[in-house]
Amino acid sequence: MSKTILAVDDSASIRQMVAFTLKGAGYNVVEAEDGQAGLDKAKAGGVNLVLTDQNMPRMDGLTLVKSLRGMPQYATTPILMLTTESSDAMKAQGKAAGATGWLVKPFDPAKLLEVVKKVIG
């Protein structure tokens, strides 16, 4: 049973690249175009890892992380933030929201795969 990754990003091209890369490595990928859509799709359950962008319309990444952490089924699910910022302030916010880690954009597919493998194998 392959693991399912929820990829949340408002950029369709990034989403597609992420999905393609991860599907190529045998993961299931569920895509969502913003935080709200991500939350809705997460509610369906079965997500082993969440990758989310920060800056998105409707609901940003931090809000999504907080919302997910508020749900019992996502209390311990790894959540990585894909962000262009890696400042201390951002890290503090990410950590406070309950994210597991971050990956700086732009990243290359191999890097993404490497990180994902480390997190969920």
Added chain:
Amino acid sequence: MSNGNSQGGGGIDMSQFFQVFFDECAEHLGNMEGLLLAIDPATASADDLNAIFRAAHSMKGGAGTFGFTDMTDVTHVLETLLDRVRKNEIPLTSEMVDVFLQAGDVVKAQLAGHRAGEDGLSDTTPASEICVRLQQLIDGGAAAPAAAAQAASAASAASAAATVATVATAQSYRIAFKTAEPAESLEKVFANLRVIGELEIVVSPKPRKRGKTAQQWELRIAAFASAQKLLEQFDFVKTEGDIGISAVVASPAGAANPAGVADSTAAATPAAPQLKLVPAPAVEAADDGFGFFDDAVGVPSIESKAEDGFGFFVDIVPPVADAPVQSPGRRSTDQPSVVSGIAGRRDNDKVVVAPQVDTLINLVGELVITQAMLAQNGATLDPVIYEKLLNGMAQLDRNTRDLQETVMSIRMMPISFVFSRFPRVVRDLASKLAKQVELKTEGEGTELDKGLIEKLSDPLTHLVRNSLDHGIESPAVREAAGKPAKGTITLRAFHRGGNIMVEVIDDGAGLNREKLLAKARERGMAAPDTMSDQEVFQLIFEAGFSTAEKITDVSGRGVGMDVVRRNIRDMGGHVEISSNPGGGTRISIRLPLTLAILDGMSVAVGEEVFIIPLTYITESLQPLPEHIKSIAGHGRVVQVRGDYLPVVSLHEVFNAKPNVTEFHKGIMVILESEGTKAALFVDGLLGQHQVVIKSLESNYRRVQGVSGATIMGDGKVALILDVAGLVNTPKAVFAEAA
């Protein structure tokens, strides 16, 4: 670097995502421009600023990921400035909006270049210039806070000049230093540097030891900033010895093109440091590309060793080697679904119409003709004996119509494709002419044939420019006339009958009848006072006709309005003008729904059949003998409800043998084109048809009075009349031609 990062890590071909990225980028640019055009610097809402920021941010992210470094460069500076504006650190000015729009144009050009498969624009000057402009706004905003900025304009101009001198192009610097401080402490410095320019960590220390030995760092940064400014960032870093900073000489390519290539190659590749660092386990500790939050949930158990705020992947042997091996093998099975995803994502976009579609439309046209032919022949069959055949033909009729409608709809595009360019046209022109104009658009969703969309763009642009230049008055004049200082131009599209109406409406000065008449006489045109308003207004479409007192470089040379009318006629449409002095002008363009099919009335002259486009026919009647009058030198006229209309005998125009020569025994078809009416004399009316237009020009040659041909149900060819030509051209021309 070739066109984008087409071969990303992990052996994945990134170029497959380009199309989606391009479309996405175009959408962001469009949104950004729309928001910027609508924005009022004084009252800009946080939502709008955020949306604009997000557009720049998303473009930067995508461009960085897919390796379009020239776009990354511009969007990075743009994003930085927008970020500070949305955080209220720098006040938004209308000048900024202009620069943002220009930056959008630059990115648009870069995008077009990449779409065309180029490695980037050969001329990088605009990109460098816009980066400098944006950077100046960032620096200016930081140096002189809001209120002081305007007061000390002289000072800021001087400092701006100084900035130009030092940062004409992005300069690459190599920064080397030794420090005992851990990577985390330096992170803040790196973050600041990233705001200034594109940072690359070239050398970073081995995994942290708890010792206090200083370790070597080497950075490379491309920035529009001085070495001094970069060094200031290290004020709070304890280093062993001095920090070495040196300007890096650009690559030979950069030297040949000092304006921009240097920075685009050096500033470049935000992905590069990670790409380089990933395979080497030794440098992981310094890898700021990703990490785990300490105590964060979801961290794999082996990460519990993490210390000092957040965890690195220390001691883990990264299974990097697996990745490239695994992915290609498994990817092959997933590929089809992804590819279909790409194709299906924008299923409601009909931007791209393949050439096959034109062929398809032609074939369907032929099918319609064949079907009509069968129907006509079948009409004579005995419905009792041939019941099944006739039922089948009825079904064929329905299916053909459905197929035709569906195929036609492929070619349909919303008129917003044309309208969307006007906010910018109006804004630029209004500021050039120092006028205040608001553009309103209505009915952007109205669909029409793609061919018409393309042809409509130029004439419409001309009309809008004309309205702005000649129609809308200057704010002072408007206020003096008791009108709001800000004029309004409305673009409206809607369906009327089987036509599309496109209107350009302004609330400007309106057309001046007397001025037009005077001008016409000056030009030696026949312009009697008895001309109707409509006829007088149509004068503006005459070649060489301009009433502008002062010729501007915008319009007013009298070149163009005649071209506008010709273009619209070529589309099978026509133009009408209504205007009231002081109240404004409305120019209405009536267009057929499609170029390929026409609703026509077939009329007979002897053995010949002609098609009259239905849109020109106002009525048909059989005149009484006493309503026909002969006027010496002017041919004959027919009296229709008090109006005298010139009579055009179709058999005379085409030198055909009519069955009827006496006017009261035949039919007068009253035609109206661009405000001019005429009565067309024919033997009789045959019926109303949808006909498929075949170009006479491409198959034979242009014939006076004929706009095309079609094949009738019985297989015969019928000519489609060029009504505008027939009504407006003096009979003498036909007499000579015949």
